[in-house]
Amino acid sequence: MEDVYKKLAVQLDNTPGGFPETESGVELRILKRLFTPEEAELTLSLVMMPESVEVIAQRASKAPEDILPLLIEMGQKGLIIHVNRNGQDVFMFAQFVVGIWEYQVNRLTPELIKDFNEYVPHLMKTLERTKTQQLRVVPVTKSITTQLNIMDHEHLEKLIKTQSKILVAPCICRREHAMVGKGCGKMEEACLIFGSGAYIYESRGIGRTITQDEALEIVRKGVKQGLVPQPSNSVKPINICLCCDCCCQILSNIKKTEAPAKIVNSNYQAKVDQDQCTGCQMCEDICPMDAIEMNDTLVATVNMDRCIGCGLCVTVCEFDAIALHDKVATERWEPPQTIVDTYMNIAKEKGLF
Structure with a gap:
């Protein structure tokens, strides 16, 4: 046995x-x-x-x-x-x-949750072994400007508007934390599943089918709560997760590393206009990776080793003092076309064939 x-x-x-x-x-x-x-x-x-x-x-x-x-x-x-x-x-x-x-x-059961949380750090070591990740980070819509070199597959709302079948499922990370008394109180219905994946979830009685407009409203609500949009790492994603840095097993463990930016697949990072910054600390408070802090003169500074380019900081700055910028060409990430291609890349990087 x-x-x-x-x-x-x-x-x-x-x-x-x-x-x-x-x-x-x-x-x-x-x-x-x-x-x-x-x-x-x-x-x-x-x-x-x-x-x-x-x-x-x-x-x-x-x-x-x-x-x-x-x-x-x-x-x-x-x-x-x-x-x-x-x-x-x-x-x-x-x-x-x-x-x-x-x-x-x-x-989920309390026993299964306990075992899984013990096991997560071991799974994270597997994640850090490959350049290609299963999920990527795209900027929240409000942080996008005409100066950004943004593609359609990096535009959150456009990704949703191309889907004909959308299902929203509970976030297993926030649900399992809530079940053991460690929930953050943020929205639980936060995983958008597309296409064939949505039909699989539906057949198992998980989640509910929603419209594009409902999906967009879920995203807007999630952004207000400081959730990071993470689609599957392909041009044609099969899902978008709205993740918090406290419950999400991927984000919370990436946050514990010294350089989250070197793990996450993202094409943007935040920069501060120090002449415009008033030191209100709103950007510091919302940053999921603790990438922003105030210097001696109470001006925000961004640690580029930690910034994952989600753009949440931009959404709370009332003084236009912080904005997303493109990474240099040599650091840009081009996602595989499909999720099958993504898994093939990961398998090759792990030496599975």
Whole structure:
């Protein structure tokens, strides 16, 4: 029984998101909370490409009719990905983050939350190993000026207006913090899921379908609360997360590093016009990465190693003293075209093939 979980952990670690081994074995405890031994065994026969039950059954040495109900149930639990294409059920292996964990938003328990929070620092080490990240940061709309060299895939509102199917789901990070008495009180409905991903969430009873206008209003509300927009790291994103620096497992752990700007994929950074700055400290208060502080003369200064270019500081400055600027050409980030390309890049950078 222990062996099947170890094999599953290795298979998860060989995905772009990773699933590293620990001395404490917390990663195995997480898998045991999520998967029965039978589910774990069957998951080992899946790959990260959608396949029919007949193909999976042949690999698993099982009869298709014997494993189909279990595969459907595992899809409902968010342990694997299950979609129906042209009337045919297909299934694929899911990585742990972003993937299995986010699908557990309605299945959280205090024990699972405790184990996950113990495991997060180990997952973050995997994140820091690659230049390509699963998410990127785009500036909030109010911080955009005509001087910025901004592309459509970096424009928050344009990203939303190109979507035909949008679902809003609860933020698993804020939900799990709230469940253990550590919530920040910021909006929970803050994850926008697009296209096929929205249909997958909908089929599992997670979130609700919304219009473009409703999505834009959620974004505006999130920005007022100081949430950072993080789309999936591709020209054609499959989601946009609105993240806080206190609960978001990615942002909060990046914040603990000395140079968040070197980890986050972003094309902009804030600069201060010292002649205009009044030292009101509003920008310092809202900065999610503690990138802004007051110097001896009470003028805001930006630590470029920490600024991730979200533009929240610009939204609270009443004196036009701070603005976003393009990074130099050699530091600009061009996201892959699709999320599949993103995962391929991460896999190559990790040496998985």
